[in-house]
Amino acid sequence: VQLQASGGGLVQVGGSLRLSCAASGRTVSTSVVGWFRQAPGKAREFVAAIRLATGSTAIPESMSGRFFVSRGKSENMVYLEMNSLKPEDTAVYYCAASEDGIISRSPVRYTSWGQGTLVTVSS
Numbered sequence: 001v002q003l004q005a006s007g008g009g010l011v012q013v014g015g016s017l018r019l020s021c022a023a024s025g026r027t028v029s030t031s032v033v034g035w036f037r038q039a040p041g042k043a044r045e046f047v048a049a050i051r052l053a054t055g056s057t058a059i060p061e062s063m064s065g066r067f068f069v070s071r072g073k074s075e076n077m078v079y080l081e082m083n084s085l086k087p088e089d090t091a092v093y094y095c096a097a098s099e100d101g102i103i104s105r106s107p108v109r110y111t112s113w114g115q116g117t118l119v120t121v122s123s
Helices: none
Strands: 002-006 009-012 017-024 032-038 045-051 067-071 077-082 091-098 117-122
Touching: 002 091, 017 032, 017 091, 017 117, 032 077, 045 067, 045 077, 077 091
Parallel strands: 009 117
Antiparallel strands: 002 017, 017 077, 032 045, 032 091, 067 077, 091 117
16 A cells, blocks of 8 residues: 655644545555654654544544544545644654554554655744
8 A cells, every 4th residue: 555645834833734644555455544753863653543444543642632633535535633733743744554453553563654744833
């Protein structure tokens, strides 16, 4: 499966962005889509994940209430809505796909990755 993340950009503190993840190829095998982010000099960090069949989601407590993950009417699309953005949210955001049906916060469980989209939050 191939993934394409888009929607990043420059936003002011307190603003909002919606990132999109488009899946193509052998999407029938994709069961979970996750979002991760990586800031310069830091490890890749789990942001959100959604199980496509059920819509079940997982978001870290530190982002809960600000970040929301959803699927489109087509299961080929997954969205990450980010609100009340802070400078520390600045990072490259990646979407990734897993075939094992388990919502995991570990990037090693995800076998396909998109190229990432840069989000910059300016103060």
